[in-house]
Amino acid sequence: MQRLIVLALAGLAGSHAWAQAWPNKTIRMIVPFPAGGGVDYIARIAGKGVSDRLGQQIAVDNRAGASGIIGLQAMMAAAPDGYTIAAASAGPLVINPHIFAKLPYDSLRDFTHIANMSSFPYLLVTHPSLPVKNVKELIALARARPGEITYSSPGTGNGQHLATALFNSMAKVEILHIPYKGNAPSILAVLSGEAHITHSSIPSILPHVRAGKVRALGVANAQRLPSLPEFPTVAEAGLPGFEASGWVGMVGPANMPKDIVQRLNREIVDTLKQKDVIDRMLADGAVPTPSSPEEFTAYMNSEFRKWGDVVKIADIKAQ
Numbered sequence: 001m002q003r004l005i006v007l008a009l010a011g012l013a014g015s016h017a018w019a020q021a022w023p024n025k026t027i028r029m030i031v032p033f034p035a036g037g038g039v040d041y042i043a044r045i046a047g048k049g050v051s052d053r054l055g056q057q058i059a060v061d062n063r064a065g066a067s068g069i070i071g072l073q074a075m076m077a078a079a080p081d082g083y084t085i086a087a088a089s090a091g092p093l094v095i096n097p098h099i100f101a102k103l104p105y106d107s108l109r110d111f112t113h114i115a116n117m118s119s120f121p122y123l124l125v126t127h128p129s130l131p132v133k134n135v136k137e138l139i140a141l142a143r144a145r146p147g148e149i150t151y152s153s154p155g156t157g158n159g160q161h162l163a164t165a166l167f168n169s170m171a172k173v174e175i176l177h178i179p180y181k182g183n184a185p186s187i188l189a190v191l192s193g194e195a196h197i198t199h200s201s202i203p204s205i206l207p208h209v210r211a212g213k214v215r216a217l218g219v220a221n222a223q224r225l226p227s228l229p230e231f232p233t234v235a236e237a238g239l240p241g242f243e244a245s246g247w248v249g250m251v252g253p254a255n256m257p258k259d260i261v262q263r264l265n266r267e268i269v270d271t272l273k274q275k276d277v278i279d280r281m282l283a284d285g286a287v288p289t290p291s292s293p294e295e296f297t298a299y300m301n302s303e304f305r306k307w308g309d310v311v312k313i314a315d316i317k318a319q
Helices: 002-021 038-054 066-076 090-099 136-146 158-170 183-192 203-209 258-272 273-282 293-314
Strands: 027-031 058-062 082-091 111-126 150-153 176-181 198-202 217-218 245-253
Touching: 027 038, 027 066, 038 058, 038 082, 038 245, 038 258, 038 273, 038 293, 058 150, 066 082, 066 090, 066 111, 066 245, 082 090, 090 293, 111 158, 111 203, 111 258, 111 293, 136 217, 150 158, 150 183, 158 176, 158 198, 158 293, 183 198, 183 203, 198 245, 203 217, 203 258, 245 258, 245 293, 258 273, 258 293
Parallel strands: 027 058, 027 082, 150 176, 150 198
Antiparallel strands: 082 245, 111 198, 111 217, 111 245
């Protein structure tokens, strides 16, 4: 019996020493989207801060394709040793499971949830030709003209598509969806008047709002943004309870050692709480949302249910 206890303690000590030695080489951070997008932007901010704190390089590996599925598959195939992690968004983590009939992963079961990092509240905008100046007037017009008002999105099943589907459901209106192949064509559709409204990421649309080419009705955040206090929330402007944001969190393969998860989480949270990081992100339309692993898991579960309900009500399917 005594020998078994000694062996068990030795095993625990070895495991602890192994975790303490981490990291001793480059960490790969997979981003399942192209460089230059919102997920890549947050990944590089977090990666730089964590790298400085750990004293090891974090190499960003952009693995785009199949709505984020390819990158997450590559992360899943890696050993759960803390040397391969991924920065992923709401799309592949909590929307894809409801859009695609089959996925190679279960994002609530097959990943280690490390930390939530940032949200990207959408901005609801209209073409100036639409005779509305606020959310209440948009809802009234949509009810008076069911099926006549249109909205653009970067594609079927995209977060911006679901944001307006949620708006339709909560406001009890029928605004028709026109999907485009990407963010730029979706915005161009509203700029040209081909579509009447859209929910857009703030960095993409704000210059056009400033130039008077589109009219901003409200930001889809729970509170007004400190960097854009002139924009009311959609909730306070006429649709109570409405909130729709893209977000980015850090995940890893299932069964990562707890010590490593806690260390990664601590360095991510510390990075996102730095004033210069907060100011930079807010100026670019992103809201830092650092969390514990447990808080991130709870948030993912909540978002999974929320967008699953929207997909079901709107009968959205992958195309």
